[in-house]
Amino acid sequence: MPVKTVIEAVREAMREEMRRDDRVFLMGEDVGQRGGVFLASQGFIEEFGEERVLDTPLAEAAIVGVAAGAAMVGMRPIAEIQFTDFIWPIVNQLVGEVARARYGSNGALSVPLVVRSPYGGGVHGGLYHSQSCEGFFYHTPGLQVVCPATPYDAKGLLKSAIRNDNPVLFLEHKRTYRHVKGEVPDGDYTVPIGKADVKRAGTRLSLFTYGLMLHYALEAAAEVAADGIDTEVVDLRTVRPLDSETILASVRKTSRALIVHEDNLTGGVGAEVAAIISEHAFDALDAPVTRLCGPDVPAMPFAPNLEAMFMLNKDKIAAAIRKLAAY
Numbered sequence: 001m002p003v004k005t006v007i008e009a010v011r012e013a014m015r016e017e018m019r020r021d022d023r024v025f026l027m028g029e030d031v032g033q034r035g036g037v038f039l040a041s042q043g044f045i046e047e048f049g050e051e052r053v054l055d056t057p058l059a060e061a062a063i064v065g066v067a068a069g070a071a072m073v074g075m076r077p078i079a080e081i082q083f084t085d086f087i088w089p090i091v092n093q094l095v096g097e098v099a100r101a102r103y104g105s106n107g108a109l110s111v112p113l114v115v116r117s118p119y120g121g122g123v124h125g126g127l128y129h130s131q132s133c134e135g136f137f138y139h140t141p142g143l144q145v146v147c148p149a150t151p152y153d154a155k156g157l158l159k160s161a162i163r164n165d166n167p168v169l170f171l172e173h174k175r176t177y178r179h180v181k182g183e184v185p186d187g188d189y190t191v192p193i194g195k196a197d198v199k200r201a202g203t204r205l206s207l208f209t210y211g212l213m214l215h216y217a218l219e220a221a222a223e224v225a226a227d228g229i230d231t232e233v234v235d236l237r238t239v240r241p242l243d244s245e246t247i248l249a250s251v252r253k254t255s256r257a258l259i260v261h262e263d264n265l266t267g268g269v270g271a272e273v274a275a276i277i278s279e280h281a282f283d284a285l286d287a288p289v290t291r292l293c294g295p296d297v298p299a300m301p302f303a304p305n306l307e308a309m310f311m312l313n314k315d316k317i318a319a320a321i322r323k324l325a326a327y
Contacts, residue, residue: 001183006176009151009184010040010116013158014078016188018048021076024162027054028063028080028116037082038118038177064090064115068098071113076162084119084171085131098167099142110165114158118174120212120262121300122311125174130300130307132263137169138240138272144168144193145240149214151182153237156191164193173212180215196243198250202232205325206250208273209260210236213312217260220317229325239269247273248281255286258324260317265293287327292320 004012018024025048026041032055035042045053056063060081067077081087094115101111121130138145144166148154154172161168199214200221209217214235221231234250236242251257257277259270270291277289294310301307 001185003181004151004184005178006148006151006154006172006180007038007040007178009155010158010172011042012184013155013162014041015044015047017159017162018044018052023074024076024078025052025054025070026078026080027056027067029056029058029082031055031080036080038174040080040116060086061089061093064093064098064113067113067115068093068111071111071167072101072109076112078114078116078162081115081117083129084117084133085128087117087133090115094143094167094169095137095140099140101142102166103142111167112165113167114161114170115168116170116172118177119171120173120175121307122175122212124302124304124307125300126302127299132294134171134239135263135268138269140240142167143240144238145171146193146238147171147173147210148237149173149176149211149235150180151184153191153197153235155184156189157193157237159188160190160193163190168193171211175212176215191237194238194241194243196237196246197235198232198246199235200231200233202230203254204230205256205258205321206232206234206254207258207260207317207321208234208236208247208250208270210239210269211262213260213262213317216312216314216317219314220321223314223318224321224325227322229321231321236269236273242272242276244276244280247276251277251281252284255284256324256327257285257289258320259289259291260293260312260320262294262312264296265291266296268293287324290320290324292317
């Protein structure tokens with residue numbers, strides 16, 4: 001299969017879905033002539049025209065508000081928020097309205113809306129271009145939250161999101177855009193939303209993660225294997241809904257659980273994963289459920305040394321694995 005980057009996989013998924021279904025259209029800041037700040041929509045306006053590739057003002061609330069209205073009348077919009085750091089103006093539209101529409105209409109109203117946004121640090125973006133937002137949205141009933149880590153998953157999950165009749169927040173870690181490569185089929189395929197994937201099988205310890213941290217986790221697992229620590233690495237892929245079945249099956253096999261994510265520790269996705277394990281697999285545990293996450297500071301620092309202290313990496317994850325394995 002061809003080897004592609006994450007951004008190429010995202011671009012390919014959107015292009016194929018726009019060709020397949022003329023109800024699909026893209027809107028956001030700079031998505032047209034510029035092709036998006038990360039070039040996710042490069043060449044789209046030439047192929048699909050200005051009616052289906054809409055350059056918008058710097059008005060995130062309007063972007064998602066218009067997209068929500070279009071979705072409610074049968075269109076399938078993809079609304080791009082240029083950086084997750086600027087996602088906060090859409091909270092009322094996404095959480096207060098869109099996520100509640102099907103429930104509030106007793107199933108009569110669907111909102112097939114995808115909100116795409118690059119998130120995460122490690123790119124020297126400072127306070128306003130490095131945030132993780134999944135912790136704010138993953139607990140919202142009616143909203144699905146997807147965080148792919150590989151090109152294969154990015155393409156397949158984005159296709160599933162676009163075809164979904166429910167609203168999906170699709171978060172793409174900007175550090176993976178061009179640094180992560182992998183095999184991606186040229187043909188049509190989908191990856192199911194809500195299904196985790198065991199990226200590395202193991203028997204000694206289960207490590208649960210998503211996004212950029214998957215790649216550091218796999219590197220750490222390979223390193224500690226030399227010490228005889230056989231680590232299972234589970235890519236959650238979707239943080240809402242969580243795949244409880246895969247999480248519990250892995251912990252019952254290994255008896256230890258380490259949860260790793262870049263987002264802040266308190267109230268993050270890891271807390272919910274830990275609760276699921278503690279409630280439903282407590283008798284299988286040989287050690288406390290452990291989290292390794294970003295610190296509880298308001299935003300990513302700009303100074304390189306402080307950013308490095310905030311960000312997790314292979315060495316920090318390997319140290320956490322060794323500590324838990326020795327418990």
